Amino acid sequence: xxxSLVLASLIWFSANTFAVERREGNISNLLxxxxxxxxxxxxxxxxxxxxxxxxTFALVTNAILNGHYDHADSxxxxxxxxxYEWYDTGQNGxxxxxxxxxxxxxxxxxxxxxxxxxxRPENTNNAIIEVPHPLHDYNTWRVGLSxxxxxxxxxxxxxxxxxxxxxxxxxxxxxxxxSENMFHTVHQCVSPYSQHSLQxxxxxxxxxxxxxxxxxxxxxxxxxxILAKNISDQGFTVGVxxxxxxxxxxxxxxxxxxxxxxxxxxxxHMELERYIRESIIQYNKILVALDTTFYISTSLEFQIGTExxxxxxxxxxxxxxxxxxxxxxxxxxxxxxxxxxIYDQLGRRIITLANSNLHAGNQVFVWAGNDEFGNPxxxxxxxxxxxxxxxKQIKKMILIR
Numbered sequence: 001x002x003x004s005l006v007l008a009s010l011i012w013f014s015a016n017t018f019a020v021e022r023r024e025g026n027i028s029n030l031l032x033x034x035x036x037x038x039x040x041x042x043x044x045x046x047x048x049x050x051x052x053x054x055x056t057f058a059l060v061t062n063a064i065l066n067g068h069y070d071h072a073d074s075x076x077x078x079x080x081x082x083x084y085e086w087y088d089t090g091q092n093g094x095x096x097x098x099x100x101x102x103x104x105x106x107x108x109x110x111x112x113x114x115x116x117x118x119x120r121p122e123n124t125n126n127a128i129i130e131v132p133h134p135l136h137d138y139n140t141w142r143v144g145l146s147x148x149x150x151x152x153x154x155x156x157x158x159x160x161x162x163x164x165x166x167x168x169x170x171x172x173x174x175x176x177x178x179s180e181n182m183f184h185t186v187h188q189c190v191s192p193y194s195q196h197s198l199q200x201x202x203x204x205x206x207x208x209x210x211x212x213x214x215x216x217x218x219x220x221x222x223x224x225x226i227l228a229k230n231i232s233d234q235g236f237t238v239g240v241x242x243x244x245x246x247x248x249x250x251x252x253x254x255x256x257x258x259x260x261x262x263x264x265x266x267x268x269h270m271e272l273e274r275y276i277r278e279s280i281i282q283y284n285k286i287l288v289a290l291d292t293t294f295y296i297s298t299s300l301e302f303q304i305g306t307e308x309x310x311x312x313x314x315x316x317x318x319x320x321x322x323x324x325x326x327x328x329x330x331x332x333x334x335x336x337x338x339x340x341x342i343y344d345q346l347g348r349r350i351i352t353l354a355n356s357n358l359h360a361g362n363q364v365f366v367w368a369g370n371d372e373f374g375n376p377x378x379x380x381x382x383x384x385x386x387x388x389x390x391x392k393q394i395k396k397m398i399l400i401r
Contacts, residue, residue, distance in 0.1 A: 020069045020083050020097070026090035027149075030098075031116070031141055031158070033105035038135055039113055039161045046113040046165040046173035053079060054185045057114075061189040064097055064119050072099070080112060091149045092390065096120055096156075099186075104160070113161035113173065114182040119190075124152040127294055128190055128197035130256065132176040132183060135162040137202030139277040143286070144200045150287045151294055155190045159183050176201075176254050187256045196223075196266035198290070199256060203249060203271045209237035211286075212271040214250050216257035218243025223293065224268065226347050230289035236276070293347055312338075314386040314393035317367070321398035324369025324376065328353070330386050330393075334360045338388045342367060342397075345381050369399050376401075 039045030049057070056079055063072035064083065073083035082102045088094045099117040103109030129151075131137075131144040141158060148156040159181075165173035175183035176199070191197060203212070211231055213224045220240050228238040241250035251257050251269035260267035276282040311333040317326045332338060340354040351372050353365045367384075370376050379401045386393045 020073050020085045022085045022087075024087040024089055024093075027086065027088045027096070027118075028090050028142075028145060030086075030105055031145055034100070034110070034116055034158075035134055035141060037104060037107060037110050039110060039165045040135065041162045041164045042167060043162070043165050044167070045110070046161045047111075048166075048172050048180055049112075049114065049182060054180070054182065057081075057182050057185050058189055060099065061117070061186050064099065065189065065193060067121070069097055072097075081114070086118075088149075094120075094149070094152075095122070101160075110160060113165060115160035115175070115186075116158045117182075117186050118148070118156040120152070120154050124154055125294060126154045126194050127151070128155040128157060128187070128194045129153050130183075130187065130197055130199040131156075131158040132199060132256075133163045133174075133201060134158055136164065137200075137277075138274060140200045140202050140272070142280075143272065143277055143283045146280075146283065147198070147200070147287055147290055151291055153294075155194065157183060157186050157190075176256065179255050179259070184255060184259070188259065191260060191263065191265045194265070196268060196294075197256065197260065198268045198270060198294075199251075199254070201249075201269065201271045202274060202277050204274045205248070208246060208249070209239040210273045210276060211236050211238045212241065212246045212249045213238065214241035214246070214269045214271075215267055216251040216254055216261065216269060221266070222346070223266070227268070227289065227293040230292045230347075231286065234285035234289050236285070292343075292349070312386070312388040312391045312393065314384065314395055316395050317384060317397050321400045322367075322369065323400050326367055326369075326397065328365045328367060328384055328395075330363045330365070330388075332358055332360050332363065332388055336389055338363075338386070340365055340384065340386050343383045343385060344377070345383075350377060350382065367397075369401070 060072045060076045069083055076083055081099060084098045086096050086098045097119045101110060101112060129144045129148045131141050134141040159175045161173045163174040164171055172178060175181045213228055215221060215224060220242060224240050228240050231238045239246045249271045254269060257267045257269060313331045315329040317328045319326060338354055338358045341352045342350045344350055353367060379399050382397045382399055384395045384397055
């Protein structure tokens with residue numbers, strides 16, 4: 001055979017065999033179908049992966065993280081998985097790469113139960129939302145997906161079966177309490193790229209507050225206190241595990257938490273009462289608190305300097321540094337509801353300068369270096385957050401007195 005023809009055939013084969021399949025649809029519907037197809041309690045349908053399979057799954061994940069989607073897809077196929085380029089019609093056409101079983105959204109389509117994993121190719125809020133018990137902890141997958149969309153988080157990890165799919169002891173399908181699963185493998189791969197991971201769980205206990213937070217240790221970091229306050233501001237009771245209080249949900253045995261701490265990574269564990277998970281109104285309030293905490297407190301330095309994702313814009317304040325008065329200009333592509341707020345370095349809201357419907361075009365706001373009550377704030381670094389519809393822009397400001 002002609003060598004040039006062979007070469008051309010190989011090029012065609014590579015290009016057409018390993019191209020990532022493109023799909024579109026509402027991710028919420030996709031995950032709902034996956035949940036409906038998941039093996040239930042005592043089904044013994046969870047396939048415990050071998051060490052070699054976990055290593056290969058790590059190769060797939062790292063290929064996705066490095067933007068080699070076609071290569072990731074070709075490797076995933078050897079494990080019975082596939083990589084889709086997915087456009088989310090339920091979220092303004094947002095693009096994700098989804099690593100999943102090819103027929104997991106069909107009846108009896110889950111063959112291994114290793115889970116579903118989503119990656120945003122664009123730089124957004126570099127955090128991980130994790131749902132380890134999507135069947136056992138009612139509606140945590142909806143809360144997790146809503147957080148992933150609303151916060152524009154980079155990574156979403158969801159387990160693939162009931163936590164007791166293979167029994168209660170030693171419960172190998174309980175991905176939060178053992179490391180022989182792809183959930184933990186992907187957690188290990190994406191954590192170095194993330195400023196923090198948030199694992200969402202559900203509980204129901206009348207003698208506990210509505211929400212329990214933990215990092216799995218008796219010395220919770222300051223960020224948990226900030227998150228607790230922001231959740232409390234939304235009308236919920238909140239507890240933080242400190243080695244004594246709320247020990248039933250302290251997450252001390254959580255494998256992802258143990259590994260993250262050993263590597264110096266941030267890990268947060270959130271338990272939500274059922275009434276919160278049942279109501280979109282209630283868990284949307286949790287999202288607002290997470291938005292304030294994640295976006296302002298932990299992702300500020302990552303977000304600053306990135307290009308605007310959409311058409312609204314926030315200009316750098318002038319003068320900057322300021323002493324104390326400064327002007328802030330924002331642009332709206334059309335009339336609509338907007339908010340402009342100033343936060344300190346701990347993620348605490350200092351003052352709201354706008355919270356209403358605004359006309360299209362340029363808007364100018366003036367901050368006099370004071371808080372909501374008119375009290376002057378101290379010198380330091382502050383952050384201006386501008387929100388318009390689903391868009392957000394942020395700028396760092398320096399106040400010198």
